[in-house]
Amino acid sequence: MVKDEVKVSLSTLLLQPDGKRLKSIIDILKEEDIPVLCTKKSSKSKKLIPFKTLYNNNETFWKQDTTWEYSITEETLNKIKEKYIAANGSWVDELPDVKKKTKKDTKPKPQTGDDNLEELEAHEGYGSEYKTFARMSTSEKVNYLNHNKQRLNELLAVKNKGTEVVTEVLVDTAKDAALINHSVLVDAISLADDEAKKVTQSLVDSTNEMVKSSAQLLTVDVFNNELMNTLVQKSNGTIVQHMTRVYLNGIAFLSYYNNLVSTSSAIQRLRISFQSKYREFYHKLLPHIDKDDLSLERVFYGGMRAIPPDLYFKWAVGFLIHDIGKASNVEYHEGEASYNRNIVIDHVKQGYKSVLNKTNYPMEASLIIGYHHEYYGDVTGYGYFRAYLQQYKKQNPEARQDYCMTYDLEPILDYEALAYFPAKVLEIIDVYDSLTDPHRVYRKSMTPDEALAMMRVEFVEKYTKIDAILFDIFESFIREQQKSKQ
Ligand SMILES: [Fe+2]
Ligand SMILES: [Fe+2]
Known part of the structure; x- marks a missing residue:
């Protein structure tokens, strides 16, 4: 059963204009073995799969899939932010506000x-x-x-x-x-x-x-x-x-x-x-x-x-x-x-x-x-x-x-x-x-x-x-x- 929490779209988080930031965030997601909520677009059925598994299967799974929607919880996002700040100094401002903006909004x-x-x-x-x-x-x-x-x-x-x-x-x-x-x-x-x-x-x-x-x-x-x-x-x-x-x-x-x-x-x-x-x-x-x-x-x-x-x-x-x-x-x-x-x-x-x-x-x-x-x-x-x-x-x-x-x-x-x-x-x-x-x-x-x-x-x-x-x-x-x- 998947809990009903605030979700953040993975593609919104990962569609960054900066390749270095993207790599760094992916590294965190892989290493922490973050669970990703996969929602089937047609039936809305849901399942949790570790990011690493999805990534190993297809490195850009979050970009191209027209069948599934991928998201993480807001709590997980905050953990990623903390890790990112520890490694890189700050969560850079140019990163879009993941809750409100999509790539198109930029x-x-x-x-x-x-x-x-x-x-x-x-x-x-x-x-x-x-x-x-x-x-x-x-x-x-x-x-x-x-x-x-x-x-x-x-x-x-x-x-x-x-x-x-x-x-x-x-x-x-x-x-x-x-x-x-x-x-x-x-x-x-x-x-x-x-x-x-x-x-x-x-x-x-x-x-x-x-x-x-x-x-x-x-x-x-x-x-x-x-x-x-x-x-x-x-x-x-x-x-x-x-x-x-x-x-x-x-x-x-x-x-x-x-x-x-x-x-x-x-x-x-x-x-x-x-x-x-x-x-x-x-x-x-x-x-x-x-x-x-x-x-x-x-x-x-x-x-x-x-x-x-x-x-x-x-x-x-x-x-x-x-x-x-x-x-x-x-x-x-x-x-x-x-x-x-x-x-x-x-x-x-x-x-x-x-x-x-x-x-x-x-x-x-x-x-x-x-x-x-x-x-x-x-x-x-x-x-x-x-x-x-x-x-x-x-x-x-x-x-x-x-x-x-x-x-x-x-x-x-x-x-x-x-x-x-x-x-x-x-x-x-x-x-x-x-x-x-x-x-x-x-x-x-x-x-x-x-x-x-x-x-x-x-x-x-x-x-x-x-x-x-x-x-x-x-x-x-x-x-x-x-x-x-x-
Ligand atoms: Fe011409
Ligand atoms: Fe021409």
Whole structure:
């Protein structure tokens, strides 16, 4: 028989933003062999099981279980507090009040007040949550990001994480990071460059760290349809949700790409089929190169290879903030009455310039933003660098773009390669996302199969907009995701 005492939820006690505190509390719970009251959610039947037993069975049992609720008595909580204070000096204030607050309560709440609403409404395309962040100070926003980073790191440390929990945290933290970055940059635009870089430094540091954690988590654990389903379920048609999907899909794709090119047989297969399958496509891009001299080495400057982690993280930041220059009161859908191509083109320039001049984000990230609608020079594409490259050619008439894509910055800036590899990856993911967006505004959203078929015809076969080899790899990446659904 279980006594009727004041109970404290175990998940509320253990869902701490600080990993060290969490470990310390778990150690106390284990060592004291604390009885945990397990209540079956459906029948409300109860039983007492020692914490240690539950923990040994599953180290995060208190986080993931949808069948049981776990709690301890208030008396037990006080004992834990005493032990904790004896070991650590004090029961730290930031620990939520376990009786009243849940994890969700630590999220900022929108306040009503004398904010400039008109100013905030100009950002509505970023979703209603934008207002919440816009009302926070920069340091509050950065604290929020740090808290999210901690959530990701805690998950990284857990052995048997449920896919559901991982995807939930990945999607939420990415969305928050995109919103916070947009909101801090909007404020920083009006500052002088040096001042802006100082103001945004903590944002840059925190975002870089958070991106590393989510890239590690996504690489290790989640490469399946669950993530995509969660992204689709959470989609609400806002710019920030698009950025979130593109960012997570982009990381997953890079991880897939790295696995693929690490196996020599994949590169070998591409080499064997190159002449019959890809030569014509690349000949259109590099007409001045003899057809017989076209090879993978002409497509990938320095040869096709896996992307080292350092570079991978910098690119992931670029994916996260790629549309940061978008204003939400602008029509970005071609064919609609208020569509104005010059204004749309401007989002690339605004994003590139603000990230380059107002932050210390790596050059790789701003270049991805500046290049992400280039389409290999096709007239329907646009980009901040077209004018720069034309200028370069004028001043250096002997300069030649003899390669298609480069993993490194220098060959693109030195007019040696047509495109920047991560920007070509982003283009594909960006187009695919727009076509399959469940909240596509003016047209019915496409199924993955329809989108892939359409992209193959319109972006590879008829025109040379996206890269042919990268597109084939992307298609196999989507097929793998679909397989994991079955
Ligand atoms: Fe864009
Ligand atoms: Fe985009």
